[in-house]
Amino acid sequence: MKFSMGNIQFYWDKQSTTDFYQQVADSSVEYVYLGESVCSKRRELRLDDWLEVGRELSKKGKAVVLSSLALLEAKSELATLKKVCFNGELEVEANDFGAVEILSEAKVPFVAGAALNIYNQHDLKVLLDRGMTRWIAPVELSRDWLVNLSKGCEEIGIKDKFETEVYGYGYLPLAYSARCFTARSEDRPKDQCNLCCIKYPEGRKIDSQEGLELFRMNGIQTMSGSIQNLINDLPSMAGLVDIVRISPHSMEAIEWVDKFRNALVDKTRMPLEGFCNGYWHKIEGMKAV
Amino acid sequence: MELLSPAGSLPALKAAVDEGADAIYLGLKDDTNARHFAGLNFTDKTMAQGVNYAHDRNRRVHVAVNTFAHPNRSQAWFDAVKKTHDMGADVLIASNIAVLEHAATHYPEMELHLSVQAAATNVAAINFFKQFGVKRVVLPRVLSYQQVANLAQDTDIELEVFAFGSLCIMAEGRCYLSSYMTGESPNTVGACSPAKFVRWQETDLGLESRLNDVLIDRFAEGENAGYPTLCKGRFNVEGEITHALEEPTSLNTLSLLPQLNNIGISALKIEGRQRSPAYTRQVTQTWRRAIDAMKKNPAEFQVHDEWNKCLSALSEGSQTTLGAYERTWQ
Numbered sequence: 367m368k369f370s371m372g373n374i375q376f377y378w379d380k381q382s383t384t385d386f387y388q389q390v391a392d393s394s395v396e397y398v399y400l401g402e403s404v405c406s407k408r409r410e411l412r413l414d415d416w417l418e419v420g421r422e423l424s425k426k427g428k429a430v431v432l433s434s435l436a437l438l439e440a441k442s443e444l445a446t447l448k449k450v451c452f453n454g455e456l457e458v459e460a461n462d463f464g465a466v467e468i469l470s471e472a473k474v475p476f477v478a479g480a481a482l483n484i485y486n487q488h489d490l491k492v493l494l495d496r497g498m499t500r501w502i503a504p505v506e507l508s509r510d511w512l513v514n515l516s517k518g519c520e521e522i523g524i525k526d527k528f529e530t531e532v533y534g535y536g537y538l539p540l541a542y543s544a545r546c547f548t549a550r551s552e553d554r555p556k557d558q559c560n561l562c563c564i565k566y567p568e569g570r571k572i573d574s575q576e577g578l579e580l581f582r583m584n585g586i587q588t589m590s591g592s593i594q595n596l597i598n599d600l601p602s603m604a605g606l607v608d609i610v611r612i613s614p615h616s617m618e619a620i621e622w623v624d625k626f627r628n629a630l631v632d633k634t635r636m637p638l639e640g641f642c643n644g645y646w647h648k649i650e651g652m653k654a655v
Numbered sequence: 656m657e658l659l660s661p662a663g664s665l666p667a668l669k670a671a672v673d674e675g676a677d678a679i680y681l682g683l684k685d686d687t688n689a690r691h692f693a694g695l696n697f698t699d700k701t702m703a704q705g706v707n708y709a710h711d712r713n714r715r716v717h718v719a720v721n722t723f724a725h726p727n728r729s730q731a732w733f734d735a736v737k738k739t740h741d742m743g744a745d746v747l748i749a750s751n752i753a754v755l756e757h758a759a760t761h762y763p764e765m766e767l768h769l770s771v772q773a774a775a776t777n778v779a780a781i782n783f784f785k786q787f788g789v790k791r792v793v794l795p796r797v798l799s800y801q802q803v804a805n806l807a808q809d810t811d812i813e814l815e816v817f818a819f820g821s822l823c824i825m826a827e828g829r830c831y832l833s834s835y836m837t838g839e840s841p842n843t844v845g846a847c848s849p850a851k852f853v854r855w856q857e858t859d860l861g862l863e864s865r866l867n868d869v870l871i872d873r874f875a876e877g878e879n880a881g882y883p884t885l886c887k888g889r890f891n892v893e894g895e896i897t898h899a900l901e902e903p904t905s906l907n908t909l910s911l912l913p914q915l916n917n918i919g920i921s922a923l924k925i926e927g928r929q930r931s932p933a934y935t936r937q938v939t940q941t942w943r944r945a946i947d948a949m950k951k952n953p954a955e956f957q958v959h960d961e962w963n964k965c966l967s968a969l970s971e972g973s974q975t976t977l978g979a980y981e982r983t984w985q
Binding site: 492545 | 826
């Protein structure tokens with residue numbers, strides 16, 4: 367079992383971002399994802415900056431992947447996506463079928479991100495034929511689903527032809543919209559958002575009127591209200607999952623790499639108060655088992 | 656520009672045909688489509704009757720097999736494709752790669768439309784799905800009018816847009832809010848905010864609507880209490896009780912009709928397979944009149960008050976919006 371650091375889905379300033387990756391470089395994580403997957407207006411780091419961060423991480427032995435935008439609406443976003451896809455240095459995580467198309471047409475191998483609707487072995491076969499090397503499962507899939515899918519892959523002879531990665535720790539990306547919820551929460555039109563997401567480095571909380579933490583708004587993205595934590599579920603991933611992703615919301619994410627790694631060895635369970643892991647157990651994503 | 660009306664039942668299909676829909680879309684009575692609700696959709700018998708009724712009057716039938724195939728029961732989706740073909744439906748609407756590929760390889764002559772659930776919002780994504788021989792793409796409700804117009808210019812594929820109905824504010828097929836709260840995913844079970852999780856309760860604080868025990872909204876006396884679709888609830892954002900994601904409202908694009916026609920949109924889709932035959936009848940009638948008036952004299956087209964009144968009365972919260980078509984909504 368290996369571990370990855372997912373790309374930062376929130377909007378952090380440049381200094382915090384580079385500080386974070388300096389620590390990631392010294393962490394034990396094997397894979398690192400970089401770049402912007404949520405909003406094309408977020409440009410604290412430009413493509414060249416990301417590639418520079420990538421080079422530093424590669425020097426430390428990390429396998430680096432550049433993540434790409436999940437929701438593409440404007441033509442300018444498609445142009446940016448092409449630049450990301452043809453960056454010439456790093457493998458790309460495709461989060462929209464547009465990216466799959468661009469990469470596969472150029473015969474560039476790619477990672478299939480969690481924002482792609484891939485639900486069964488037949489979907490995976492099509493993507494494999496187009497150059498997929500790794501698959502990040504949609505966050506709503508359960509262990510049971512992966513067991514069935516693994517059987518299905520075996521039946522059609524593709525079981526060992528790609529790596530499987532799951533979200534192990536972090537807020538879950540649940541939805542994408544044309545609307546920017548964060549700008550709207552500040553009564554700003556999307557076109558004059560002032561990049562206000564930067565004020566909410568861990569997103570903005572949406573609670574029920576009874577105080578239950580439901581969601582976090584992160585620009586056009588809606589995330590889970592609780593952090594998903596599959597640390598107690600690592601033993602049940604054996605044979606199904608190759609890479610466990612830590613998705614960062616703060617510097618704290620780095621400590622969780624070691625916590626997960628240690629849990630693999632000493633097999634201790636931790637109380638899940640405040641966390642959720644329901645999706646893995648085929649129940650409500652927001653629940654904890 | 657074709658008018659495409661929803662049918663959750665045979666009476667709704669007949670109403671749509673009678674009121675002048677050019678085509679009707681429907682789903683089978685199982686989880687292969689995204690409106691998998693109790694008491695809704697078509698059996699073999701009603702589908703055969705529906706196809707006959709429509710074909711006798713020269714209208715087309717589209718069948719939505721637009722959820723995502725489960726790894727251990729993919730055959731159910733492939734069977735739904737076969738049924739669509741064998742029953743003589745005109746179009747298969749699908750979103751899942753597995754389903755599209757199966758249809759393309761087994762029934763290459765069948766017309767394929769890419770469901771909105773596939774969330775193809777850009778030319779590159781549309782090109783990806785061309786490999787399956789898709790003839791038309793149903794656009795997600797996340798694009799502004801200008802973005803739709805750009806797409807129409809940049810692709811040679813037919814485009815269908817949502818014209819009226821409940822407003823899904825997230826990119827369709829890419830929203831897990833409902834499974835996060837209920838454990839059942841619209842993508843794999845076929846319903847958002849499923850009715851079996853809904854509970855209404857009179858309390859001292861007002862009428863409460865809950866989804867799987869989570870408080871979605873609380874209504875004061877006299878307030879319009881809508882179905883607890885979870886993205887349209889009132890929540891607490893740092894002390895402010897607000898419709899944090901969206902208000903209960905429906906999409907209505909009557910005012911955009913001439914423009915949508917000008918940019919060459921192939922079809923206008925009315926949402927609402929889960930609604931009654933009366934809804935299908937009234938919405939189809941109103942849109943038929945509007946489209947005919949626009950075609951007769953595009954330059955002078957004006958939205959009649961009575962059309963808007965009729966549509967508002969059938970809308971969520973009796974409110975309508977242009978949604979993402981209008982930049983200010985975003």
